[in-house]
């Protein structure tokens with residue numbers, strides 16, 4: 312029953328889940344969805360315990376709403392199967408919604424031990440093999456406080472000591488749309504989340520990434536009449552059409568020219584990193600154009616062509632403007648030239664700060680979209696905040712909204728970087744990138760991403776696919792390096808570059824295998 316009904320990377324907002332839920336409930340017997348959710352949760356409990364080699368001995372925390380109903384339903388199923396289960400029930404049972412009250416009755420009838428929430432300390436001190444968080448799901452309205460917040464903090468401490476914690480639908484305290492901890496208070500840090508009907512964006516971006524653990528979707532057999540998803544989780548299938556093997560009858564002119572424009576005095580490294588990334592990601596010819604002193608050549612990669620920014624001819628070249636560009640007059644002149652290019656262009660780092668400081672430059676950027684000249688922006692949250700005229704905390708409080716607002720105002724494809732990078736474009740569903748890890752939180756990795764975007768554009772990838780492909784590969788390369796012990800501490804941006812090349816070639820090879 313669990314995952315088959317939905318494309319595995321579809322994401323639904325709370326509002327959409329509520330619509331789907333209402334439509335399904337209108338033609339199902341009362342309580343059916345909750346019974347399916349409870350049964351799926353019980354299966355997940357057994358699965359986690361089996362994989363951990365532990366017997367099923369579970370403490371379930373049930374809230375006062377339907378999320379608590381799911382927990383009570385799961386408890387009833389497990390108890391009927393002869394497993395050891397206890398429930399800590401929050402709130403007044405007399406005020407439970409109808410389905411949750413029915414689940415409560417079934418749990419009592421099955422012989423489940425149910426304790427009032429005020430017993431939480433004693434119950435958490437009793438050993439168990441798994442904690443289930445059924446406190447709050449998509450109905451959470453306010454920050455966790457009082458005994459609930461204290462209990463959640465204690466669970467997080469126990470969980471950190473390797474007790475698995477399974478969240479039902481959403482880790483309690485997390486906003487399922489934005490991935491933020493509601494009110495900045497506290498939220499359950501789950502090792503696993505089983506989410507119902509469809510996957511939710513808040514499980515994959517912002518704080519959601521650190522709280523949801525391994526996410527599985529239980530579709531609850533709602534197969535028909537599903538609306539199109541609000542967004543998607545990034546996956547190579549979304550840019551598969553661009554993963555084409557190279558024809559033999561080609562030459563360097565077949566794979567495009569890319570210019571990396573930046574490198575003010577003292578910041579040459581940024582442009583070199585971006586250029587090396589473009590080179591390793593397959594651009595036919597790669598130019599590094601410097602606003603500051605121009606190196607004769609790049610010792611490690613003499614195939615890069617080094618030029619002065621004011622002399623480079625941008626005609627028929629994809630431009631990546633920004634790495635180490637600075638904010639002086641020469642940078643502004645270089646950015647103005649890049650904005651006039653009829654070719655696809657990437658704007659990163661200092662180019663974004665310059666755009667934020669000058670309305671006429673921002674207008675020139677938006678005009679590019681009107682002229683069908685694709686632009687791709689790669690801001691981190693602070694750069695996005697400057698471009699949107701808001702504080703970085705506001706951007707982070709709703710990353711999806713911020714990325715979409717920026718894509719609309721810039722008329723461009725945007726990669727809003729950070730945990731669960733968001734790819735947004737005008738009139739397209741948002742995409743959240745699931746790859747990547749904190750190894751990328753080091754100087755230069757953004758330059759590498761910008762160079763990778765430029766190389767894909769130079770090879771003819773449409774801007775949206777280039778953003779999807781670059782974000783996915785950038786994160787995946789870092790994940791692979793960490794898997795081999797290269798990071799997360801101390802991974803360098805330079806080490807990411809050959810790993811990206813490997814990733815791109817592997818993806819193309821996988822796509823090219825003929826049955």
Ligand SMILES: NC(=O)C1=CN([C@@H]2O[C@H](COP(=O)(O)OP(=O)(O)OC[C@H]3O[C@@H](n4cnc5c(N)ncnc54)[C@H](OP(=O)(O)O)[C@@H]3O)[C@@H](O)[C@H]2O)[C@@H](O)CC1
Pocket residue numbers: 332336342344345348374375376377378379381408410446447448449450451452453454455456459479480481507
């Ligand atoms: N309907 C169905 O058939 C299906 C529903 N499903 C499940 O239902 C979940 C949604 O259920 P829901 O709408 O009842 O909301 P839920 O997340 O339980 O929270 C609401 C309760 O919490 C309370 N409350 C909120 N914040 C609080 C706080 N900070 N501190 C304390 N209390 C707080 C709030 O109280 P109030 O605000 O009224 O005082 C209310 O009692 C969904 O995530 C999924 O798991 C699935 O089984 C599919 C079938």
Ligand SMILES: [K+]
Pocket residue numbers: 378444445446447448478479480481482483
């Ligand atoms: K929950």
